Amino acid sequence: MRILKPIILALALLLFFNVSSQTDEKVLKEIYKQSLTNGKSYEWLNYLSNQIGGRLSGSLNAEKAVAYTKEELDKLGLDKVWLQPVMVPKWVRGFKEYAFIESKKGKTSTTAVNICALGGSVATPALGLKAHVVEVQNFEELKTLGKENIEGKIVFYNRPMQPDLINTFEAYGGCVNQRYKGAVEAAKYGALGVIVRSMNLRLDDFPHTGSMTYGDMPVSKRIPSAAISTNDADLLSTMLKLDKSIKFYFKQNCKQLKDVLSYNVIGQITGSEFPDEYMIVGGHLDSWDLGDGSHDDGAGVVQSMDVLRLLKECGIKPKRSIRVVLFMNEENGLRGGRKYAEEAKQKGENHVFALESDAGGFTPRGFSFDCNDASFDQVLSWKPLFKPYLIHYFEKGGSGADVGPLKTKTNVLAGLRPDSQRYFDHHHASNDTFDAVNKRELELGAATMTALVYLFDKYGVNPIASENKIKE
Structure with missing residues (x-):
């Protein structure tokens, strides 16, 4: 009987993980379906790029972008949407x-x-x-x-x-x-x-x-x-x-003027079980002024917004509080990312996970992760779930400039990694425009980000290490 108990336990765990995996497969399938058939990212990017345009920090267009994205987040019925004040540089061409x-x-x-x-x-x-x-x-x-x-x-x-x-x-x-x-x-x-x-x-x-x-x-x-x-x-x-x-x-x-007031735009779905554990997804709302900033980083902004919408559309109720943060002033100062991290530290907020999209709206290939080995092993165990969507790149590396200041010894920072071969054809140039973005590629990126957020919310950050820490 003593010999049978471990075998029964092992079979039970195997059955649990198989059922769990099947459930995850279905959830990811629904996320991708919703993004590809009912996505909002391309529509949002169209307005951001063609009705507002380049969004240099401190400019009128940057102000318009703040107002527009807050209004769209308000429409999603999130638990909370707000503006975080931040002083930014104002340079004019x-x-x-x-x-x-x-x-x-x-x-x-x-x-x-x-x-x-x-x-x-x-x-x-x-x-x-x-x-x-x-x-x-x-x-x-x-x-x-x-x-x-x-x-x-x-x-x-x-x-x-x-x-x-x-x-x-x-x-x-x-x-x-x-x-x-x-x-x-x-x-x-x-x-x-x-x-x-x-x-x-x-x-x-x-x-x-x-x-x-x-x-x-x-x-x-x-x-x-x-x-x-x-x-x-x-x-x-x-x-x-x-x-x-x-x-x-x-x-x-060109001329450098005095700093002006601007804002990070933030929306939140409050967690049902661990509301004081925060997961964020974001991109930077500002852009250079030569084009309309569609790839850098309008794509990341609208993909991040759509993550929260897709979670709601798929009926996923997060355990942890999930925020979308649209950072201001990544291009020439990183004031938005630093401000967010500074206030999070002052409030004692526990940010367990942060994902940034700032590499263009091209076909997603995977993610790079800034985390410990145990958390990375957990990520690698999810790789089969992404295989049907041709997402294969899971490597340790950098995450993103705006989420970087949130780094701790235990949390996970990640960066979406799209195919990068065409990115620098458009980066910071006048041809970074809406027509250079493919709708399907953009929507695949939004779905891929949502899938990773879902998995980290469901299983937590490095649960094995957390259990060991409790035992100690």
Whole structure:
């Protein structure tokens, strides 16, 4: 009888998990069905992109986006919807930038090129800036060239994204420092301005903006910084090889104004069993101003909103309190994410799980997780549930910039990982528009996020580790 008891217990557990798994399969099937046949994410994105447009922090469009998304969340019949005040920077681009390459072989001629000011940059002088150009690949080359070869010139950073890296975010990370810190480093050697190759794997005519910093540099020492399209970066590089005497002219009219009041938009379904354990899903509501921010990050915003709607549509009553958080100011300050984490800490809120979508609205491939090994093992046990939907990528890694400040030793942070091959074609550029988003891919992403939220709510975060902790 003593021998039979463990066998019976094992069979009972096996039966329980099989029944549970079948139930989970049915729930996930219903989630995907609802998203693909009755989704709201594409409709919401259409309005956000085409009726509001680019949503730079501190802008009128950002205010409109706050009002619109709060109104739509109110319609869902959530337990609570509110605005969380946050002060954000206000940088304005001004009139469209203009640039050309000037050559004097035989007679003076100019070739217009495509540029855009980097976010946070100062303007050029009123009449623009024209100077000789020095091309570099990295900050080490700046140091080697020294002040005698850089002073009074425009530094041209031309390090491309590494094309043989399958993970395009890794390729982006490998060269983005020249955009972010390029002006600071060039100014040390007396440069007058900076031109940076766009963070883009494709050769095209779209300059890609993005944030940059001056650190603690005095305003009087700051130099203008702009991005140049990949096609024009190649052109400039070729012309420099043929003629070192060419000059580059650019004019931009941007300005940094005083901080203004904005808001994170938050909606909540209160948990039925553990209301003081919080799970959040979110994206950032702000975007750059060149396009309408459909992929970055309108897609993440509407997918996150639809997670809560899909839970309600499928009749799922969460055990834990689930929030959607639409963060303001991810692009040029992360003020929204930091504010949310700061207030959560002040209130002693226990955030056990956070999921962010900020990698575009392309076909979902899976998730990356910032968590301990026990929690990750739990995630891997769910992998068969996602297999029918071709979701196969479950790896440890980063989560998202806005949820990052919520990290603790025990919670789980996750990031949705769509197919990334086309993302940087649109990232921070004027072609980040609604027409570049596929409805079905967007809805698959919303369903995939909902499925993960459902599973973490049902089974908790690392229940085995929690039980061991209780026993100790």
